[in-house]
Amino acid sequence: MSAAPDKPRRGAALEIAGLRKSFGDKIVLDGVNIGALPGESLVIIGGSGAGKSVLLKCILGLIPLDTGTILIDGVDMSEAGGDAREEVRNRIGMLFQGGALFDSMNVWRNVTFALTQGRARQSREMRALAVEMLEKVGLEERVADLRPSEISGGMQKRVALARAIAAGPDLIFFDEPTTGLDPIRANKINHLIRGLTTDLGCTAVTITHDMASAKIIGDKVAMLHEGRIVWTGPVDQLDRSGNELVDGFVHGRAS
Amino acid sequence: MTDRLIPFLARPGAAAIGLFAAIGRSAIFAGRAVWGALTPPYYPLRFLEQLLVIGYFSLPVVGLTALFTGAALAQQIFVGGSRFNAESTVPAVTVIAVVRELAPVLGGLMVAGRVSSAMAAELGTMRVTEQIDALSTLRTDPFQFLIAPRVIAGTVVMPILVLVANAIGVMGGYLISVYRLGFNSASYLETTRAFLEVDDIISSMVKAAVFGFLLSLMGCYHGYYAGGGAAGVGRATTNAVVSAFLMILLANLIITVIVFG
Structure with missing residues (x-):
C-alpha cells in the first residue's frame, strides 16, 4: 500500500544519522540511522523498551540527543539556530499516544x-x-x-x-495511534491516518507495535531493537523479511 | 580505611549534590519563567484567569486566617501584658505584629497550601498526560503559556491579598479588644493609627510580592518536572507545598533581618 503516485507530494524529507541517547548508564538509542522521503509513510516497529518513544521525542526536540544528526529538509535540528529550527518545527504535526x-x-x-x-x-x-x-x-x-x-x-x-x-503539516508523527482502542475503532483510525496522509501528501512517521497499523499506514517499515535499526524494507516485505527478529516480532514469537 | 570511608561519605555527598542541583534547576526555571513573561507572545487572558484563581478565590481563606489570628493575638498580648501592667500595648503590638509578620507570613502559607498544590497537581497531570509536550509541538512555549502567567499573577496579587489581610487582622484585634477586653473604640483606633508606619506597610507588601513569586514558582516547578504517573503527581504536590512553606519562612527571615535588622 503506497501513497498515491500521481499526487503532488509536498512532504518534508527526514534523515537521521548516528543518533545516540543514553540515560545515565542505560543506552537507549545506539546509533540509529533511518530516513523518510518526502510524502513517504515510514513505520517504526519494535517491542516495549526498544527506544521508539525516545527516538520520537529526540526528533521532536523534546529531549536532547547525545550525538548524531536529525535533518528535516536539510536543516540539522540539533545544530540550527532558533528561527530556522522554529520554522521547521512549525511544519510538524504530532499525534500523541494518549491524545x-x-x-x-x-x-x-x-x-x-x-x-x-x-x-x-x-x-x-x-x-x-x-x-x-x-x-x-x-x-x-x-x-x-x-x-x-x-x-x-x-x-x-x-x-x-x-x-x-x-x-x-509537511511532516507528521503518530505515536502508537491505536493503543487503547478496540479492533474496529483501531482499524478505522488506521485507515483514517492512511487516507489523511495520502490526501495531505505529507511525510508520516508512525511508531507502533501493532502489525495491523504498520501494514495499513506504512510504505516503509523499520524495526528498532535494543536501540538500533535492525531491518528496513517496504511494507509488503514485512512478512518475508528474512530477519529473525522481525519474523519473531511480526508473528509474536520470542527470539 | 578508605574502603569504609567512601561509602560512609557517599550518601551525604549525593544528598548535597542533589540539593545544589535542585537549587540550580530552580534558579534556571525561575529565569526562564521571568524571561517568558518579558518576551512576546503574551497571554493576558491567562494572566487574568490566574489573578482570579490565586487572588480572588483565596480571599476567604486569607481573610478568615487574618481575622482569627489578629483576634487571638490581641487576646494573648492582653493576657501576657497584664503580668507587667502593659495591657495598653495591645493596639500597638497587634498592628505591628499583624502588618510586619502575621498577615504576610500566614497569608503566604495559606495561599501556598491552596495554590502551590493546585498548580503542581494541574501541571503535573499535564506533564504525565503529555499535554506539556503537546504544547511544544503546537508552536507554543510552555514557559510563556503556562508558567509565566502563574508566576507573574502570584507576584502581583499577593500584595493586594496581604493588604486586605492587614486590614482584617487589625480588625480582628479591634473586635476582641473592644467587645471582650473593654478597650475604648476611638482610642484603640487612634493608637493603632499612631503606631502604624509607612515602612511597615511597604515591608509587608515587599514580603507579600516575594512570597507570591516563590509559592507560584514552587507550584509550577514541581508540577512541570513531575513524572511517574499518579504517584509522581502526588509527590510533586507534596513537594510543592513543603518547599513553598520553607522558602516563604526563609525569605521572611532574610527580609526581616535586612529591613528591620
Missing part, C-alpha cells in the same frame, strides 16, 4: 491550537475551521463544543488527529 488534548479547553479550541496558540482570536473563523477538520476525521459539529472529558477514547483520538493536521 494529549488540553482538558481545560473545548474540542474546537484544541483543534485550532496550533493556529491560535491558545489565544481567543478570530473565534468564529477558528471554530469553522475546527468543524471542517472534525468532519475530515469523521466527527460531527456537535462535538466541537464539548470538553475532551465528555467524549469517548476513540473520539479523543480523532480530535487529536484533527489537531495534528489542522495547521497543514
Whole structure:
C-alpha cells in the first residue's frame, strides 16, 4: 500500500544519522540511522523498551540527543539556530499516544491550537475551521463544543488527529495511534491516518507495535531493537523479511 | 580505611549534590519563567484567569486566617501584658505584629497550601498526560503559556491579598479588644493609627510580592518536572507545598533581618 503516485507530494524529507541517547548508564538509542522521503509513510516497529518513544521525542526536540544528526529538509535540528529550527518545527504535526488534548479547553479550541496558540482570536473563523477538520476525521459539529472529558477514547483520538493536521503539516508523527482502542475503532483510525496522509501528501512517521497499523499506514517499515535499526524494507516485505527478529516480532514469537 | 570511608561519605555527598542541583534547576526555571513573561507572545487572558484563581478565590481563606489570628493575638498580648501592667500595648503590638509578620507570613502559607498544590497537581497531570509536550509541538512555549502567567499573577496579587489581610487582622484585634477586653473604640483606633508606619506597610507588601513569586514558582516547578504517573503527581504536590512553606519562612527571615535588622 503506497501513497498515491500521481499526487503532488509536498512532504518534508527526514534523515537521521548516528543518533545516540543514553540515560545515565542505560543506552537507549545506539546509533540509529533511518530516513523518510518526502510524502513517504515510514513505520517504526519494535517491542516495549526498544527506544521508539525516545527516538520520537529526540526528533521532536523534546529531549536532547547525545550525538548524531536529525535533518528535516536539510536543516540539522540539533545544530540550527532558533528561527530556522522554529520554522521547521512549525511544519510538524504530532499525534500523541494518549491524545494529549488540553482538558481545560473545548474540542474546537484544541483543534485550532496550533493556529491560535491558545489565544481567543478570530473565534468564529477558528471554530469553522475546527468543524471542517472534525468532519475530515469523521466527527460531527456537535462535538466541537464539548470538553475532551465528555467524549469517548476513540473520539479523543480523532480530535487529536484533527489537531495534528489542522495547521497543514509537511511532516507528521503518530505515536502508537491505536493503543487503547478496540479492533474496529483501531482499524478505522488506521485507515483514517492512511487516507489523511495520502490526501495531505505529507511525510508520516508512525511508531507502533501493532502489525495491523504498520501494514495499513506504512510504505516503509523499520524495526528498532535494543536501540538500533535492525531491518528496513517496504511494507509488503514485512512478512518475508528474512530477519529473525522481525519474523519473531511480526508473528509474536520470542527470539 | 578508605574502603569504609567512601561509602560512609557517599550518601551525604549525593544528598548535597542533589540539593545544589535542585537549587540550580530552580534558579534556571525561575529565569526562564521571568524571561517568558518579558518576551512576546503574551497571554493576558491567562494572566487574568490566574489573578482570579490565586487572588480572588483565596480571599476567604486569607481573610478568615487574618481575622482569627489578629483576634487571638490581641487576646494573648492582653493576657501576657497584664503580668507587667502593659495591657495598653495591645493596639500597638497587634498592628505591628499583624502588618510586619502575621498577615504576610500566614497569608503566604495559606495561599501556598491552596495554590502551590493546585498548580503542581494541574501541571503535573499535564506533564504525565503529555499535554506539556503537546504544547511544544503546537508552536507554543510552555514557559510563556503556562508558567509565566502563574508566576507573574502570584507576584502581583499577593500584595493586594496581604493588604486586605492587614486590614482584617487589625480588625480582628479591634473586635476582641473592644467587645471582650473593654478597650475604648476611638482610642484603640487612634493608637493603632499612631503606631502604624509607612515602612511597615511597604515591608509587608515587599514580603507579600516575594512570597507570591516563590509559592507560584514552587507550584509550577514541581508540577512541570513531575513524572511517574499518579504517584509522581502526588509527590510533586507534596513537594510543592513543603518547599513553598520553607522558602516563604526563609525569605521572611532574610527580609526581616535586612529591613528591620
